[in-house]
Amino acid sequence: MNDPAKMHASEIRSLIRNNELVKPTSGMAHGYTQANLAILKKELAFEFLLFCQRNPKPCPIIDVTDPGSPIPLLAAPGADIRTDIGKYRIYKHGELAEEVTDIMNYWEDDMVAFLIGCSFTFEHPLMNNGISVRHIEEDCNVPMYKTNIPCIKAGRFEGPTVVSMRPIPEKDVVRAVQVTSRFPGVHGAPVHIGNPASIGIQDIHKPDFGDSVTIKEGEVPVFWACGVTPQAVAMHVKPELMITHAPGYMFVSDLRDEKFGII
Amino acid sequence: MNDPAKMHASEIRSLIRNNELVKPTSGMAHGYTQANLAILKKELAFEFLLFCQRNPKPCPIIDVTDPGSPIPLLAAPGADIRTDIGKYRIYKHGELAEEVTDIMNYWEDDMVAFLIGCSFTFEHPLMNNGISVRHIEEDCNVPMYKTNIPCIKAGRFEGPTVVSMRPIPEKDVVRAVQVTSRFPGVHGAPVHIGNPASIGIQDIHKPDFGDSVTIKEGEVPVFWACGVTPQAVAMHVKPELMITHAPGYMFVSDLRDEKFGII
Numbered sequence: 001m002n003d004p005a006k007m008h009a010s011e012i013r014s015l016i017r018n019n020e021l022v023k024p025t026s027g028m029a030h031g032y033t034q035a036n037l038a039i040l041k042k043e044l045a046f047e048f049l050l051f052c053q054r055n056p057k058p059c060p061i062i063d064v065t066d067p068g069s070p071i072p073l074l075a076a077p078g079a080d081i082r083t084d085i086g087k088y089r090i091y092k093h094g095e096l097a098e099e100v101t102d103i104m105n106y107w108e109d110d111m112v113a114f115l116i117g118c119s120f121t122f123e124h125p126l127m128n129n130g131i132s133v134r135h136i137e138e139d140c141n142v143p144m145y146k147t148n149i150p151c152i153k154a155g156r157f158e159g160p161t162v163v164s165m166r167p168i169p170e171k172d173v174v175r176a177v178q179v180t181s182r183f184p185g186v187h188g189a190p191v192h193i194g195n196p197a198s199i200g201i202q203d204i205h206k207p208d209f210g211d212s213v214t215i216k217e218g219e220v221p222v223f224w225a226c227g228v229t230p231q232a233v234a235m236h237v238k239p240e241l242m243i244t245h246a247p248g249y250m251f252v253s254d255l256r257d258e259k260f261g262i263i
Numbered sequence: 264m265n266d267p268a269k270m271h272a273s274e275i276r277s278l279i280r281n282n283e284l285v286k287p288t289s290g291m292a293h294g295y296t297q298a299n300l301a302i303l304k305k306e307l308a309f310e311f312l313l314f315c316q317r318n319p320k321p322c323p324i325i326d327v328t329d330p331g332s333p334i335p336l337l338a339a340p341g342a343d344i345r346t347d348i349g350k351y352r353i354y355k356h357g358e359l360a361e362e363v364t365d366i367m368n369y370w371e372d373d374m375v376a377f378l379i380g381c382s383f384t385f386e387h388p389l390m391n392n393g394i395s396v397r398h399i400e401e402d403c404n405v406p407m408y409k410t411n412i413p414c415i416k417a418g419r420f421e422g423p424t425v426v427s428m429r430p431i432p433e434k435d436v437v438r439a440v441q442v443t444s445r446f447p448g449v450h451g452a453p454v455h456i457g458n459p460a461s462i463g464i465q466d467i468h469k470p471d472f473g474d475s476v477t478i479k480e481g482e483v484p485v486f487w488a489c490g491v492t493p494q495a496v497a498m499h500v501k502p503e504l505m506i507t508h509a510p511g512y513m514f515v516s517d518l519r520d521e522k523f524g525i526i
Contacts, residue, residue, distance in 0.1 A: 152337065
């Protein structure tokens with residue numbers, strides 16, 4: 001097989017569709033935007049879209065399918081959301097019911113798929129600016145924390161902002177703010193720099209999701225709003241049926257990361 | 264009366280609510296963001312929100328009220344959308360039926376109000392950068408044109424992008440792009456620079472909406488996506504009832520213009 005990092009997004013999706021590449025997608029199709037998935041029934045779609053609109057930092061929408069259509073027309077018009085992700089999670093009334101490699105049997109005519117931006121999109125620019133990303137260095141998942149920063153409620157959807165954390169050397173903190181500010185459509189600038197307790201994080205070494213990473217002498221913990229927020233909030237509503245990607249198995253879109261650079 | 268330019272947004276709204284200030288709002292409450300209004304029934308709200316989400320340049324959402332609530336919680340929690348605009352237009356099946364100074368008699372429990380960004384927010388930064396805005400100099404309305412740039416369809420909502428035009432001296436075009444790029448949440452960077460015919464505009468001196476302005480020797484017409492687009496598109500759907508502000512009579516929010524500056 002060719003190097004997945006160098007493949008076009010559509011080649012990656014084709015391999016995934018044929019169950020020939022069932023792996024976490026980090027590093028695949030370099031330069032193409034990857035996205036989180038949340039599928040809800042139309043009955044909840046307006047409130048969820050409104051929630052995302054009111055909370056753009058944790059919930060940056062990349063694409064929303066037309067009700068009943070499995071095709072993400074903006075993000076990848078040749079894709080099918082029911083087959084093109086490596087692993088899906090089926091949640092019933094907020095409980096994980098099953099993990100599957102396609103959702104053909106679950107798809108219904110009143111479903112709406114939301115693709116939500118992911119921090120991969122700004123991690124490459126950070127690295128291109130010489131700012132190393134610790135969880136990539138340590139080959140683990142990014143540490144994520146529930147905060148005391150409330151999201152703005154929309155209908156039944158409410159809950160705290162979840163953030164991801166990257167330790168940044170003091171001398172690079174300003175540049176990290178500048179670089180990520182360029183990408184307001186995929187979480188954008190940090191929400192907090194420094195003291196974890198100020199945003200309700202008790203123990204920086206015990207993340208609520210993902211893995212703990214080393215914070216070295218002279219490094220500052222920097223926090224960005226995280227795409228886990230909308231899923232966590234949606235789960236809280238315990239919808240009859242909700243489908244998401246399995247952690248790490250993202251949707252690989254045809255959009256280039258640089259498309260999200262505002263200037 | 265004090266100078267309306269120096270008043271707080273809430274003072275302006277209070278005067279408007281009491282019918283003591285029924286005038287176009289341009290120049291009032293300097294530094295506070297003004298917004299276009301579109302009110303639709305909930306039945307159309309998801310599709311309209313989706314349309315705005317898919318077309319963020321012409322349709323930058325500032326706030327969306329909860330169905331049935333007249334309070335724009337994010338943009339001005341002390342305001343009432345039914346009374347705080349100077350003049351409203353009532354459209355029935357796409358036809359202008361009436362112009363009124365409040366909509367208490369029209370408001371229903373299933374209505375959703377959309378506040379949509381307006382180019383006033385980036386005109387002040389242009390002027391602060393020494394780039395004069397012609398329609399302000401000439402004390403008329405900005406010229407607006409239908410283009411051949413299609414919006415991305417969402418349900419029943421579809422149609423062409425409407426743009427506004429400002430003539431910019433050649434030497435200032437780069438700076439105008441930079442300055443407005445800072446404000447992706449209120450139309451952002453231009454959609455086109457130069458030749459009107461390239462985007463389907465036949466005669467630059469015959470705008471489809473607003474007034475024609477002088478283009479001087481050495482100036483380039485620069486086009487920005489315009490907040491008239493979503494209203495024009497919604498009107499095309501001929502909804503049973505739709506309520507908008509009357510042109511020039513904008514909603515004055517509590518949000519500061521600089522809040523929309525991304526960096």
